[in-house]
Amino acid sequence: xxxKGIKEQFLALKNLPRFFQMIWETNKWMAIGNLLMRxxxxxxxxxxxxxxxxxxxxxxRLIDATDKDMSYLWLMLGLELVLAVISDLTSxxxxxxxxxxxxxxxxxxxxxxxxxxxxxxxxxFEDPNFYDKLERARRQTTxxxxxxxxxxxxxxxxxxxxxxGAGLLVFNPWLIVILxxxxxxxxxxxxxxxxxxxxxxxxxxPERRELDYLRYIGASDETxxxxxxxxxxxxxxxxxxxxxxxxxNENKKIAVKRAWVGSAxxxxxxxxxxxxxxxxxxxxxxxxxxxGMLTFLAGSFNRMRNMMQGIMNxxxxxxxxxxxxxxxxxxxxxxPSIKSEENFIPFPKKIKEGFAFENVSFKYINSERxxxxxxxxxxxxGEKLALVGENGAGKTTLVKLLxxxxxxxEGRILLDGVDIKKYSLRDLREATGIIFQxxxxxxxxxxxxxxxxxxxxxxxxxSIKNAATxxxxxxxxxxxxxxxxxxxxxxxxxxxxxxxGQWQKVALARAYMRDAQLLILDxxxxxxxxxxxHEVFQRFSELIQGKTAVLISHRFSTVRMADxxxxxxxxxxxxxxxxxxxxxxxxxxxxxxxxxARGYN
Numbered sequence: 330x331x332x333k334g335i336k337e338q339f340l341a342l343k344n345l346p347r348f349f350q351m352i353w354e355t356n357k358w359m360a361i362g363n364l365l366m367r368x369x370x371x372x373x374x375x376x377x378x379x380x381x382x383x384x385x386x387x388x389x390r391l392i393d394a395t396d397k398d399m400s401y402l403w404l405m406l407g408l409e410l411v412l413a414v415i416s417d418l419t420s421x422x423x424x425x426x427x428x429x430x431x432x433x434x435x436x437x438x439x440x441x442x443x444x445x446x447x448x449x450x451x452x453x454f455e456d457p458n459f460y461d462k463l464e465r466a467r468r469q470t471t472x473x474x475x476x477x478x479x480x481x482x483x484x485x486x487x488x489x490x491x492x493x494g495a496g497l498l499v500f501n502p503w504l505i506v507i508l509x510x511x512x513x514x515x516x517x518x519x520x521x522x523x524x525x526x527x528x529x530x531x532x533x534x535p536e537r538r539e540l541d542y543l544r545y546i547g548a549s550d551e552t553x554x555x556x557x558x559x560x561x562x563x564x565x566x567x568x569x570x571x572x573x574x575x576x577x578n579e580n581k582k583i584a585v586k587r588a589w590v591g592s593a594x595x596x597x598x599x600x601x602x603x604x605x606x607x608x609x610x611x612x613x614x615x616x617x618x619x620x621g622m623l624t625f626l627a628g629s630f631n632r633m634r635n636m637m638q639g640i641m642n643x644x645x646x647x648x649x650x651x652x653x654x655x656x657x658x659x660x661x662x663x664x665p666s667i668k669s670e671e672n673f674i675p676f677p678k679k680i681k682e683g684f685a686f687e688n689v690s691f692k693y694i695n696s697e698r699x700x701x702x703x704x705x706x707x708x709x710x711g712e713k714l715a716l717v718g719e720n721g722a723g724k725t726t727l728v729k730l731l732x733x734x735x736x737x738x739e740g741r742i743l744l745d746g747v748d749i750k751k752y753s754l755r756d757l758r759e760a761t762g763i764i765f766q767x768x769x770x771x772x773x774x775x776x777x778x779x780x781x782x783x784x785x786x787x788x789x790x791x792s793i794k795n796a797a798t799x800x801x802x803x804x805x806x807x808x809x810x811x812x813x814x815x816x817x818x819x820x821x822x823x824x825x826x827x828x829x830g831q832w833q834k835v836a837l838a839r840a841y842m843r844d845a846q847l848l849i850l851d852x853x854x855x856x857x858x859x860x861x862x863h864e865v866f867q868r869f870s871e872l873i874q875g876k877t878a879v880l881i882s883h884r885f886s887t888v889r890m891a892d893x894x895x896x897x898x899x900x901x902x903x904x905x906x907x908x909x910x911x912x913x914x915x916x917x918x919x920x921x922x923x924x925x926a927r928g929y930n
Contacts, residue, residue, distance in 0.1 A: 341651035345480060348654055352477055355434045363426040366419050367481055371488035373416040375496065378628045380409045386621030427478045434477065438657070442466060450665045451734045452694055457535065459663075464538050465653075466660035476650035483643050486636045493629045493636075504608075504630055507601050536572055543569045605630050667736050669754040674747065676756035680846050680877060682745045683710040684731060689740035691726055691900075700726045701900045704740075713870060713878045715891035717918065723900035724881050725765070728849045731879065732761045762845035766852040766881075768836040770827075772818035775806045778835050782842030792842065800837035801865070837865065848878045866890055885922045894918065 353360050387402045446463065453459045497504045547565040606627055613623040684707070691701040701723045708714050708731075716724040729735045730742060733749055742749050749757060762782065771778050779796055780787040793813065797803040809815040809825055816824040817835070827835070840848055850869065866880065866887045882888050889908035896904040896911070896918045904911055904918050911918040 341648055341655060344651045344654045344658060345647075347658065348476070348651075349480070351438070352430065352434055355437050356430060359426055359430045359433070363423065363430060363481060366423045366426065367485040368488065370416065370419045370423065371485045372492060373412060373419070374489050374632055375492040375629070377409065377412055377416070378493075378496075378625050378632070380405055380412065381628070382619075382621040382625035384409065384621075385624055386619050389620055427481070431475075431477060441661070445661055445663075448665050448668075449663060450667050451729065453663070453665075456694065461535055461538065462656070462660050462663070464541075465656035476647065476654065479643055479647050479650065483640060483647060486640050486643075490633055490636050490640065493633045496629050497626065497633065504605050504626075507605055536576060540569060540572055540576075543572075601634075667733060667754065669752075670750060673753045674751050676752045676760055677745055680710045680745060683712065683877060684708040684749075684847075685743040685746075687741050687743065689730065689737045689742060691723075691730060691735060692738045699900050701730065701737075704900070704902055706895060706902060706905060708877060708879070710877055711875050712893065713873075713880065713891045715880045715882065715888035715894045716897060717882070717885070717888055717894055717921075718897035718903075722897040724897055725851055726900070727897070728763065728851055728879055728881065731847070732763055732849065733757055759843075760846045761849065762840045762843040762847070763849040764836055764840050764851065768833075768839075770818060770832050770836075772820040772824065773816065774813065775802075775809065775815050775817055775835065776813040778817055779838040779842060782839030783844075786842060793838075796838040796841035797835075799841040799868070800834050801868070802831075802834040802838040805831040805834055834865075837869075846876060848873055848876055849881075850879070851881045852883070 349360075384402065384405045387405060391397060391399065391402065494505055543565055547562065547569070609618075609623055609626050609630070612618050613620060618626070686704050686706050686708075689701055689704045690699055692699050704723075704727070716727060718724055726735065730737060733742075733754060736750075744752065771781060776790065776793050777787060779793050779802065780789075782796065786792050790813065794803065797806055797813075805827065806812055806815070811823075816822075817827060817832075818824050819826050837850075840850065848869075850866075866882070867890060869878075869880075870890055880888060880891055888894055891908075893905060893907055894911055895902065896916075898917065904914065904916050906914070912922065913919075
């Protein structure tokens, strides 16, 4: 176990070149300045020790000298003062550059994480293992700035040790040998325990995600009503305590053992230092070296011991950080399976024939059940198609396949006779406007909430207001204190919360923001009453003349406005036709329509 851990940590160091390439790309001038400052700083310890030696030797010489010329002493004291001031300024510059470069790197990595996550497939976000990778990667965007400082400090200290070691080698090479023998056991122990700590943290990623989730739902504005109403506080707190205590106990075992073993190994280094110190003192008493040389050698040995101890310990931390860094690179290595082909064809400026499903089947990953099975139908250009069926029938899956958020497991989807895989994925998404039932209530300004539909137009207030008028969101926004500049939601200062129906009008405005050829409404009006939903869909139908649309609703009074209605059952096409045609068939649609109609009487 130990050898494997050490090997893994050494192998993890291969991540450092790529890591520093990313830092270089963040701001190369700050990186250069940081390196130059640290190179300068690394020479100060030896210079200070040597100047200190000269001062002590000069003071002892002056005690017995008849000529009390103190000019050399004052020169050395002045030089030591200058070195101390420059050393302090250099340290402050290093700290400043570390902080600024670290913040820039964290920001840059976070931006890259967001952009990369947006490229990945929707099904990947529905996989718990993917979420574990995402969570580990997200943690690295902030924690790895410490690694940058550690590696640069390591390089600085190594150069300093080389300077100090040169002084010890001139006097007695055996002091270097004693130094290494004293430090290696402690280093090996740190490597072993760091690997155990990393293994524990990695294996507990799902539990730590659950802890974050419990912490969120236990203290969130979105869950406060349910927590209070159902008295969930004790349940959530106890569940959090059980998981967190279990993790604490596992971590405690490693921490306690690390403290005892580390203390024992550290004592070896302390004893070796004093052994070398005794030897240097005996050399001084015998007259082999001066008192100044005693202070120089003792100081050099002590500093080298401390620095090498720090280098060894820091190495294990750098190796541990490099292991964690692999989590970030592993996430960036994930590639989407749904993407544009290399030789994609231009998306049609105007859809002519429409979409055709040819024996399309779809099965979710790790599921034996077919969500869509052998589905074939033609969505004509300019047609308004309604999807109906019971929950789990496959309606939302169908529209996600249509928008190419999913890829068919079997069969294919054609647009104007061409497989939609042949078109640019970006163009297809641009030509599709889709509002889901579980739309996001962005805690942003009202104008930004609407501009989400086509974010490139976030500064185009006339277009935003026009979209709001079409969705009736203007009746919600105009009475607000700051109107389109009003922050929606209560998460931030001066925010205003909306009702469910008001939020839905804002969300619907996003569909009108996009001049899409295909518009999909997946039950976004479920919070509205039947009359309000009917009015919204009627308005929607009038405003999208000439465009292709897919509507999903449980209310038959609304879907009857569609040109045709597709009835899904267990992922398969059961009935297809206009409202009148399906009623005449007296099938499942007619049965449910009559059942729902009686419910309104």
